[in-house]
Amino acid sequence: MENKKQNILIIGAGLCGSLLALRLGQRGYNVIVYEMRPDLRSTDISAGRSINLAFSDRGNKAMKMVGIEDKVKALCIPMNGRMLHDKEGNTFLSNYSGREYEYINSISRSELNALLLTEAEKHDNVTIHFNKRCQSVDFEKTTALFEDYNTKDEFIEDADCIIATDGAGSALRKSYFLERKFLFSFSQQWLTHGYKELSILPSENGDYKTYKNALHIWPRGDFMVIALPNLDGSFTVTLFLSYTEGEYNFNNLTTPKIVTEFFEKEFPDALELMPNLVDDFFENPTAPLGTVKCSPWHYKGNTLLMGDSAHAIVPFYGQGMNASFEDVVEFDKILDQNLGSWETIFLTYEKIRKKDTDAIADLAVDNFHEMKDHVGQAIFQEKRKIEMALEQNFPQEYSSKYSLVTFNEHIGYREAMLRGRAQDKAILNMLADNVISTSDDIAAILDKVKTETEAILEDDRIAGLK
Amino acid sequence: MENKKQNILIIGAGLCGSLLALRLGQRGYNVIVYEMRPDLRSTDISAGRSINLAFSDRGNKAMKMVGIEDKVKALCIPMNGRMLHDKEGNTFLSNYSGREYEYINSISRSELNALLLTEAEKHDNVTIHFNKRCQSVDFEKTTALFEDYNTKDEFIEDADCIIATDGAGSALRKSYFLERKFLFSFSQQWLTHGYKELSILPSENGDYKTYKNALHIWPRGDFMVIALPNLDGSFTVTLFLSYTEGEYNFNNLTTPKIVTEFFEKEFPDALELMPNLVDDFFENPTAPLGTVKCSPWHYKGNTLLMGDSAHAIVPFYGQGMNASFEDVVEFDKILDQNLGSWETIFLTYEKIRKKDTDAIADLAVDNFHEMKDHVGQAIFQEKRKIEMALEQNFPQEYSSKYSLVTFNEHIGYREAMLRGRAQDKAILNMLADNVISTSDDIAAILDKVKTETEAILEDDRIAGLK
Known part of the structure; x- marks a missing residue:
């Protein structure tokens, strides 16, 4: 382990894999990466249709770790809040935080991925091969079978350890599941809803057709439309x-x-901006929304799942990429501990990390319901108003669940979930019972929310609930 | 659907499949059952080593439905409570309920299965074939492929609909999962613990070596031994x-x-009763403990999962068989509604049933921790004492979580779980906060527990928690 000349095989050069390659390259390991797709830096992708993602503080923590924070910032479009659109076309901006310096960003998946690939390849000890699809992993032998997309040749690659960052459909995870050589807990949960990507094109002079610095939402109870710049x-x-x-x-x-x-009936103001709606609708696929959890992530010291391959989540908290980037940060911290063997490293990593990725998976499903439905309900709007005031008036003392998850990268997702849910329960119940109201003195509200939140957490602890 | 001459193919003649065959036979359907094992009525199974199960009110509800309650009663050994054994060999009987007429039973799986098979075969419209293993199900064509164990011949069976009661390793469920023709949510979760069966043989004159009418538990925090008569x-x-x-x-x-x-160190009093320990230990396999959940259970009106194939659970609530029997009761109620098509029947059945089987799966995992650990903790013992007094003094007004799950077959598992958990939380917190104590007037305790339970349920409801 101390021998940095160890050969690490990474399967998949997406966002997580390319960041991992960069970081392990910085640490001096011999890193070889196989990616099934062509190199996205030399493949034409129409910019206006590229998929964008929410990038926030946990992701940025990883960019700081590898020293490319400024380069990433140049790719970011800040989104200060949710711009809600009702059926009549009225809009209402709901900031993500009462603290002005807290916002999320829209970023192009392909631009960010390209940057990470380029940074990784600056290291002589990192090699990335494209158009090589992993067929299966022999986790007993620590080898992987690949097929070359162009020649169709198959070849086997050997390594000291293999880390699979090959996404929700991971070849390694399938090998774990299907080979039944150990007890592998696994779940895939599909939402009743699917999604389809559409687009609002720029105006003729290249401007944004609606407000740029927000994540737009058209919540309609059982369904919704969102838009990111x-x-x-x-x-x-x-x-x-x-x-x-x-x-x-x-x-x-x-x-x-x-x-x-x-669209005329439900999203008339969006339709006005989308003359291309019908073309988009029938050209683009409808895709399902799923959550994947599993355990163990590793097999001995041979193989490890990381990123979406270990924990695919639905997109409603804007944390999918951020969680995968944070995986690499947490893994890096474990490497700093010099634990001696890959088995101990993998075991320790999963032990500290899984509780947090389980939490963000559950939070993301919760937020599906919040975004399409709760944001339009009076009591949730009152709660949001109170939380914004608390964050504005007591920036050091209060963070909403959203802020705990999104802007408090020093605490784990699980702690954010437990505290955030208790706060939500406290505020909603005190509103329902008229113990607090939006017109109360905000300092008095803070005291009550803090006290009630602690009481809720303590009651759960005594009852043995998590 | 009104045509009772429809051909129904049942895969698996275990407890659930044989009960279903009996009931559908009583309803007049043409039922054909294929079971992979030999007929257990003509295969010698050593009685002393037969596996026994907990049989309680939900299971009995199904026996009443098919009219064999008395025949089943003859197979039952009542267990009035848990007999706890500490390390020093002290024992303490903790009844399952404060109501004397509420107890569970130990029953032989094979005896009960044999009875159900015999009752089913009394119907001319029910045919059961043994030694025919299902290889796969074509759920588009509503056909199943079987292999004859003796001849190794393969054959395809056609039906109007197929119901798979083929247990935790269901062939139909595997077809659903692997063929990826629709979005199939699926989870398998393994406990860190496995289990191994051992035995306490009768004394030389054929008597029970320890108290007969209890479920014996040797709880040791991280592990435990249990025994059923x-x-x-x-x-x-x-x-x-x-x-x-x-x-x-x-x-x-x-x-x-x-x-x-x-065993000398942890279970000395058990070891005294088990001179055969070492032989049993090394002859019998170690088996894993898993929970399986999935959805949808059905594919159109063609195929349906029922019993363990749809919801395998760990054994710690003694509800596995009872839940599968209750499946048949609930399915029977749906058939009474004359819904017209198998698709509507299957859809309606899953809609009303899945929330309850999910709940008992979660309760069973909770009870794993309760049995091996909580039963030895002071605050849980105080709670139990209070609940027994409540049930004794207010038999019509109070039921513990255990009683709600086990003896209140008129309410669903989910309702039992929500109310039971709220009650537990109320009592444990009031004990911790010295709001109640075991020496208080029991009527005053009842009032406080009721009020606090309702408050907990209401708080969760307002917060949008389940």
Whole structure:
């Protein structure tokens, strides 16, 4: 282990894999990476249609670790809050935090991935191969079988250890599951809803057609549309909708007429910005939304799952990429401990990390319901108003659940979830019982929220609940 | 659907499958059942070593439905409570309920299964074939592929609908998962602990060597031994122990010397009753403990999962068989609604049933921790004392979580879980805060527990928690 000449094979050069390659390269390991897709830096991807992601403090912590914070900042579009759009076209900006310096960012997946690849390849001890698809992993022998996309040749690669960052459909995870050589706990949970990407193109002079610095949401109870800005003036729009339930669903939106009718009725102000709606709708696929959890992530000291391969989550907390980047930060901290063997490193990593990735998976599903539904309910709006005031008036003393998850990268997701849920429960119940109201003195509210939150956490602890 | 001449194919003639065959036979369907094992009525199974199960009110509800309650009663050994054994060999009987008429039963799996098979075969419209193993199910065509164990011949069976009651390793569920023709949510979760069956044989004159009418538990925090009585004077004993953690675990209990040392140290009074310990230990396999959940259970109106194939649970609430029997009761109620198509029947059945089987799966894992650990802690013992007094003094007004789950077959598992957990939380917190104590007037305690339970449920409801 102390021997940095160890050969580490990384499967997948997506966001997590390329960051991991960069960091392990910085640490002096011999790193070889195989990616099934072509090199996205030399493949034409239409900028206006590139998928964007929410990038926030946990992700930025990783960028600081590898020293590219400034380069990433140049790719970011700050989003200060949610811009809510009602059916009448009224808009209402709900900031993500009462602290002005706390916001999330829209970033292009491909631009960020390209940057990480380029930074990783600056290290002579890092090699990245594209168009090589992993077929399976022999986790007993620590070898992986690849197929070359162009030649169709198959070849086996050997390593001291293999780390799979090959995403939600991980080849290593499939090998763990199907080979049944050890007790592998596994779950895949699909939402009733799927998603489809659409777009708001730039205006003729290249400007943004709606407010740039927000994550736009059209919440409609059982479904919603969101939009995130791109650097070229466009927005990537996503429709989240049930496959089978409700008056309109993916199964019955089968003609341009019905699709247009649905948007006219539910999202008239969005439709105005999207003359390209019907083309987008029928050109782009409908994709499912799933959560994957599993354990163990590692097999002995041979193989390890990291990023989406270990914990794929739904996108509603904007934490998928940030969680995967934080994986690398946590893994890096474990490496600093000089634990001696890969087995001990992998075991320790999973022990400290899994509780947090389980938590963000659950929070992301919760937020699906919050975004499409709760944001439109009076009691949740009152809670949000109180929390904004608490954060503005007591920036050092109060953080909402959203802030704990998104802007408090020094605490884990699980702690953020437990404290955040207790705070939500405290505020909602005190509002319902008229113990507090939005017109009360904010210092008095803070005291009550703190006291009630502690009482809730203590009650759960005594009852043996988590 | 009104045409009772429909052909229903049942895969698996275990407890759930044979009950389902009996009930559908009573309803007039043409039922054909394929079971992979030989007919257990004509296969010699040593009685003293037969596996026994906990049989209680939800299971009995199903026996009433098919009219064999009295025949089943003859197979039952009542267990009035848990007989706890400490390390010094002291015993303490903790009844399952403060109501004398509430108890669970130990029953032989094979005797009960045999009875159900015989009752089912009394119907001319029910046919059961043994030694026919299901290889796969074509859920699009509503056909199943079987292999004859003796001839090795393969054959395909067609039906109007197929119901798979083929247990935790269900062939139909595997087809759902592996063929990826629809979004199939699935989870398998393994405990860190496995189990091994042992036995306390009858004394030389055929008597029980320890108290007959209890479920014996030797709780030791991180592991435990339990024992259930059999009709022949023996007890089936089960050791639940971690595979890898702790001073003693399944991975290091590798010699007669270490096994004996472990029992001498931890279970001396049990060891005295088990001169056959070492033989049992090394003859019997160590098996894992898993929970399986999935959804959807059905594919269109073609196929349906029922019993363990849909929801395998760990054994710690003694509800596995009872839950599967209750499946058949709930399915039968849906059939009474004359819903018209199998698809509507299957959809309705899953909608009303899945929340309850999810709940008992979670409760069973909770009870693993309660049985091996909590039963030995002071605050949990005080809670138990209070609950027994509440049930004795207010038999119509109070039921503990255990009673709600086990003896209140008229409410679903989910309702039992929510109310039971709220009650536990109320009592434990009021004990911790000295709001109540075991010496208080019991009527005053009842009032406080009721009020606090309602407050807890209301707080959760307002916070949008389940």
